Every structure is written in structure tokens, then in C-alpha cells.
Amino acid sequence: MTTTAEQMRNWRGPAILGFGFRPFFLLAGLWAAGAMAMWVAMLSGHDLLPTAFDPVSWHAHEFLFGYLGAVTAGFLLTAVPNWTGSLPVIGWPLAGLAGLWVLGRCAIAVSIHLPPLVTALADLALPLALGVFLAREIVAGHNWRNLPVLALLVLFLIANALFHSEAARGSFPAQGLGLRLGLAVAVMLISLIGGRVVPSFTRNWLAQRNATRLPTPFGRADGGVLALTALALAAFVAAPMTLLTAALAGLAGMSHLWRLARWQGRQTGGEALVWVLHAGYAFVPLGFLAVAGAATGYLPLSAALHVWLAGAVGLMSLAVMTRASLGHAGLPLHAGPAVTAVYLALIIAVVARLVAGIWPATEGLLHLAAGAWIAAFGGFVVIYWPIVTKPRSASKQPN
Structure with missing residues (x-):
């Protein structure tokens, strides 16, 4: 049976796709710094993004659900194989998951041109995929002690959906x-x-x-x-x-x-x-x-x-x-x-x-x-x- 280490050694593509923490931690760091720089510009009166979110709500969402979403993905994709003994997601499937995260950021950035449902679905695609991944690994490995983590991930998905719903109704989702x-x-x-x-x-x-x-x-x-x-x-x-x-x-x-x-x-x-x-x-x-x-x-x-x-x-x-x-x-x-x-x-x-x-x-x-x-x-x-x-x-x- 192929081990986690063997699967990573056999990967011949870009090293950044060799384990879950690599692309997602890098994206998280880049977004934390970049989104803060954009937030400072917004506070100075610059209208940078055609987003349907008000500036404060965009700032809050992109840190809590954007940045933390990337960190959570990197952590789970790295830790779950250690918890369950399963093979990690690497290579182009990992690139696809990272692409879902980027898709969510882009959809929110231009959401004034998109129906609210399309924006929400684009942003929720990654946490939904992570939930399916974690549920599959828990069931396959009978790793029931990590069910609370799955429950919290589902709640995080629901929270993000509520945020989008509040924004679509024209309320102030930052509060x-x-x-x-x-x-x-x-x-x-x-x-x-x-x-x-x-x-x-x-x-x-x-x-x-x-x-x-x-x-x-x-x-x-x-x-x-x-x-x-x-x-x-x-x-x-x-x-x-x-x-x-x-x-x-x-x-x-x-x-x-x-x-x-x-x-x-x-x-x-x-x-x-x-x-x-x-x-x-x-x-x-x-x-x-x-x-x-x-x-x-x-x-x-x-x-x-x-x-x-x-x-x-x-x-x-x-x-x-x-x-x-x-x-x-x-x-x-x-x-x-x-x-x-x-x-x-x-x-x-x-x-x-x-x-x-x-x-x-x-x-x-x-x-x-x-x-x-x-x-x-x-x-x-x-x-x-x-x-x-x-x-x-x-x-x-x-x-």
C-alpha cells in the first residue's frame, strides 16, 4: 500500500502542490497582507473593488471567511491524513481546491456584477468540498473523535451562507x-x-x-x-x-x-x-x-x-x-x-x-x-x- 510519504515523493509536479499546507498557507499569508492594504486604501476613500459588500463587511468577511478559510483548508488537508492514516490530497486535485478558494475571492471582489446566489455558491464551494473530504475520511477511518471538527466546519459553512444572505438583503452583515x-x-x-x-x-x-x-x-x-x-x-x-x-x-x-x-x-x-x-x-x-x-x-x-x-x-x-x-x-x-x-x-x-x-x-x-x-x-x-x-x-x- 502506498504511504503518505511515498505518495508525496512520487509527485513530480510543482512542489507547492506536494502537500495541503503549501498552497493554502501561502495564499493565506498573501491575502492577509494584501487585503489589509486594500482595506487601508478603502478607508482613504479609494473605491478599489466592484463588490456588492459595503467596505466594512468586505473587510470582515475576507478575513474571517477568506483568510481563515485558507488556513483551515491548509490545516485540515495536512492534519487529516495524520489523524486517519489516509492518503493526502496532492497534485492537481489540490490545485483545484486552491482554485476554488481563489474563485471565492474573485466572485466577492466583482459581486456587484453577479447575482447574489452565484457569488455565494462560488464562495461556499471550498468549505463544502472540505466538509465532504473530512466526512469521507472520518467515516472511512472510523475516526469518530474528530466528528466535533466536522460539526464546526459545517457551522462555519452555515455562518458564511448567513453572511451572504444578510448582504443580499441589504443589511449590515459585519454586525x-x-x-x-x-x-x-x-x-x-x-x-x-x-x-x-x-x-x-x-x-x-x-x-x-x-x-x-x-x-x-x-x-x-x-x-x-x-x-x-x-x-x-x-x-x-x-x-x-x-x-x-x-x-x-x-x-x-x-x-x-x-x-x-x-x-x-x-x-x-x-x-x-x-x-x-x-x-x-x-x-x-x-x-x-x-x-x-x-x-x-x-x-x-x-x-x-x-x-x-x-x-x-x-x-x-x-x-x-x-x-x-x-x-x-x-x-x-x-x-x-x-x-x-x-x-x-x-x-x-x-x-x-x-x-x-x-x-x-x-x-x-x-x-x-x-x-x-x-x-x-x-x-x-x-x-x-x-x-x-x-x-x-x-x-x-x-x-
């Missing part, structure tokens, strides 16, 4: 049900999958250094945290500005801080590739506390949502992309000064955006946030381009 549901799914995915990879990677790194205190393994308490998380996110989606949501979000935030403290992140300062996972996950509880603050009138809701959007989703996805690319390219799991600078730039962007949301008069902070964001993802693309576009043996360690 609609679809966005909240999509964001809630993203936070739940980070809580679920991050709860596996952060302590696991940390344990491996600390064990190599003979540390005496290791992360606490997953237990019933973690299951309780995830249940509370789901309840708080459901309240956020249904009624974000209520006292019940504030109470549940506050409890969920504190429970995630407790969970994070058990993973020994304070011992990982010597390796940015590890501590960034803890920093990215930290924005999950901070986002819950910010939502609680917004629901009780202490913070603008838009500022609170950016803690999750830019912080949890942005930093955690960047951490996963940088680490997974190195690991699957066969390179040492180490982040040098340039990669560390990329992480710090994104943290600066998140903090600047949060402060700008609290004190709207500080326009300079918005420019700082956008510039740092572009620097972070632009830096990722420059550093990781040779890793994802060249054969494994020709890849070089980023500095």
Missing part, C-alpha cells in the same frame, strides 16, 4: 448573525484543537530539556471548560449585549485563563515557536473578558471582537502556519530572529487595534495596527516562500 456565528466557530476550533496542540507541543519541548514540571494532560476539567465555552459562545451568537452573555463570557474567560496556566507557558520563553502558541491562545480568554466588558457597557463591541479576530484567530493561525510548515518540510522546529519579529509585529497590531477601538480619536494607532499587520504577514510570506514552494530537500531554515 450580523453570520459574522458572530463564524467567529464563535473559530474560537471554538481554537479552544478544541489548540487545547490539543499547545500542551502537546509544549510537553515535547520541555521534555527535551528535562523539565520537571510539564503541562497538565487533557482531563474532565478541560471537557467542562469546553462545555462552558460552547454555552458562552451560543449566548454571544444569539444575544451578544445581554447580562447573561456577560456572565457566561466572564466565566468562560476565567476558565480558559486557568486552563492556559496549567500548560507551563512561563517556561517556554527560550523558543518563540512555542511561546507564541500560548500567546495566541491567551487571546481566547481575553476575548471572552472583552465581550463581557462590551455586554456591560465598558467596551465597544467592535473593540472586543478584534481581540478574538486579530488576536486569537490572527496570532494562533500564524503560529500554526509557521510551525506546521517547518515540521512538514523536515526543518528544525526553531524560530529565529526574523520569525520572532513577525510574531511581535502581529502582537503590536492587535494591541494597537484594541486601544484604537477604545479611544477612537487615536487615528494613528489604526495606521500602526494596519502597518504592523501587513509587516507580520508580509514577513511570513517572504520568509516561508522558499519552504512552501521548493521541494523538501531544497528548503532552507528561516533565519
Whole structure:
């Protein structure tokens, strides 16, 4: 029987089509930087795209469903074969999936010239294909423990469809049900999958250094945290500005801080590739506390949502992309000064955006946030381009 490694070695086409993370992580980085540059131009009064979405909704959609959609595709197409023992999607079928993602971006960009249904179908084609792929692999491999991931992927698809429906009705989808549901799914995915990879990677790194205190393994308490998380996110989606949501979000935030403290992140300062996972996950509880603050009138809701959007989703996805690319390219799991600078730039962007949301008069902070964001993802693309576009043996360690 052909193994995953043999199938990848037998591929003789472009190296970028040799594994799922390669095209999708590169597209995600390019889009994160490019879409932010276009967003800055839109804020300056330039009408760049003939899109049917208002500028704010385009910005929100293309980060949550566009950028994160590419990261999710790259992650699942790379991780699922490891979970199930199945063969990965490589070569021209992988190129076709990447083409579906590009099709969605193009359809939304020119959606003023398209019927809303055509735009929605073009944008939903990739997540639908991913759902079919994941369902097939779970059933074929009897890998039932990953059914929650499939359920969340289906919810993410529904959230995107709701966003398109709200846009077609002429409402403001940037503050609609679809966005909240999509964001809630993203936070739940980070809580679920991050709860596996952060302590696991940390344990491996600390064990190599003979540390005496290791992360606490997953237990019933973690299951309780995830249940509370789901309840708080459901309240956020249904009624974000209520006292019940504030109470549940506050409890969920504190429970995630407790969970994070058990993973020994304070011992990982010597390796940015590890501590960034803890920093990215930290924005999950901070986002819950910010939502609680917004629901009780202490913070603008838009500022609170950016803690999750830019912080949890942005930093955690960047951490996963940088680490997974190195690991699957066969390179040492180490982040040098340039990669560390990329992480710090994104943290600066998140903090600047949060402060700008609290004190709207500080326009300079918005420019700082956008510039740092572009620097972070632009830096990722420059550093990781040779890793994802060249054969494994020709890849070089980023500095």
C-alpha cells in the first residue's frame, strides 16, 4: 500500500502542490497582507473593488471567511491524513481546491456584477468540498473523535451562507448573525484543537530539556471548560449585549485563563515557536473578558471582537502556519530572529487595534495596527516562500 510519504515523493509536479499546507498557507499569508492594504486604501476613500459588500463587511468577511478559510483548508488537508492514516490530497486535485478558494475571492471582489446566489455558491464551494473530504475520511477511518471538527466546519459553512444572505438583503452583515456565528466557530476550533496542540507541543519541548514540571494532560476539567465555552459562545451568537452573555463570557474567560496556566507557558520563553502558541491562545480568554466588558457597557463591541479576530484567530493561525510548515518540510522546529519579529509585529497590531477601538480619536494607532499587520504577514510570506514552494530537500531554515 502506498504511504503518505511515498505518495508525496512520487509527485513530480510543482512542489507547492506536494502537500495541503503549501498552497493554502501561502495564499493565506498573501491575502492577509494584501487585503489589509486594500482595506487601508478603502478607508482613504479609494473605491478599489466592484463588490456588492459595503467596505466594512468586505473587510470582515475576507478575513474571517477568506483568510481563515485558507488556513483551515491548509490545516485540515495536512492534519487529516495524520489523524486517519489516509492518503493526502496532492497534485492537481489540490490545485483545484486552491482554485476554488481563489474563485471565492474573485466572485466577492466583482459581486456587484453577479447575482447574489452565484457569488455565494462560488464562495461556499471550498468549505463544502472540505466538509465532504473530512466526512469521507472520518467515516472511512472510523475516526469518530474528530466528528466535533466536522460539526464546526459545517457551522462555519452555515455562518458564511448567513453572511451572504444578510448582504443580499441589504443589511449590515459585519454586525450580523453570520459574522458572530463564524467567529464563535473559530474560537471554538481554537479552544478544541489548540487545547490539543499547545500542551502537546509544549510537553515535547520541555521534555527535551528535562523539565520537571510539564503541562497538565487533557482531563474532565478541560471537557467542562469546553462545555462552558460552547454555552458562552451560543449566548454571544444569539444575544451578544445581554447580562447573561456577560456572565457566561466572564466565566468562560476565567476558565480558559486557568486552563492556559496549567500548560507551563512561563517556561517556554527560550523558543518563540512555542511561546507564541500560548500567546495566541491567551487571546481566547481575553476575548471572552472583552465581550463581557462590551455586554456591560465598558467596551465597544467592535473593540472586543478584534481581540478574538486579530488576536486569537490572527496570532494562533500564524503560529500554526509557521510551525506546521517547518515540521512538514523536515526543518528544525526553531524560530529565529526574523520569525520572532513577525510574531511581535502581529502582537503590536492587535494591541494597537484594541486601544484604537477604545479611544477612537487615536487615528494613528489604526495606521500602526494596519502597518504592523501587513509587516507580520508580509514577513511570513517572504520568509516561508522558499519552504512552501521548493521541494523538501531544497528548503532552507528561516533565519
